Amino acid sequence: MIFFETRGLPGKELFWSFSMKNIRFPMHFHRAYEFIYVNSGMTEVVIDQKKFILKEKDLAFIFPGQQHEFTGGTEAEMTIFQFAPEMVEPFYSKY
Numbered sequence: 001m002i003f004f005e006t007r008g009l010p011g012k013e014l015f016w017s018f019s020m021k022n023i024r025f026p027m028h029f030h031r032a033y034e035f036i037y038v039n040s041g042m043t044e045v046v047i048d049q050k051k052f053i054l055k056e057k058d059l060a061f062i063f064p065g066q067q068h069e070f071t072g073g074t075e076a077e078m079t080i081f082q083f084a085p086e087m088v089e090p091f092y093s094k095y
Contacts, residue, residue, distance in 0.1 A: 001027070002067055008032025008084045015083040022076055027069040032082040034062040041075035063095070 007016070008031035019039070027046070036045060038054045045052045045060045047068045054060060062068050064085055072078060085092035
């Protein structure tokens with residue numbers, strides 16, 4: 001099952017960040033851009049059905065509308081940054 005996350009919708013916050021440890025976040029998509037930064041450990045990220053293994057100091061960049069999920073290992077700590085397309089309007093309108 002895939003769900004739509006409401007982050008990045010017009011009229012809401014433009015930018016937010018949060019940290020997560022040892023978490024599994026199911027397949028979803030949203031209107032926001034997203035960076036997944038691995039602070040420590042390793043995590044598996046699936047973006048548009050392609051699997052990536054990220055280790056400490058690796059970063060994944062997810063575009064609006066891309067289906068993605070991630071699963072952190074027992075030592076995984078990640079910081080998630082998400083921002084609305086309006087923050088980078090010239091780039092977003094060309095993409």
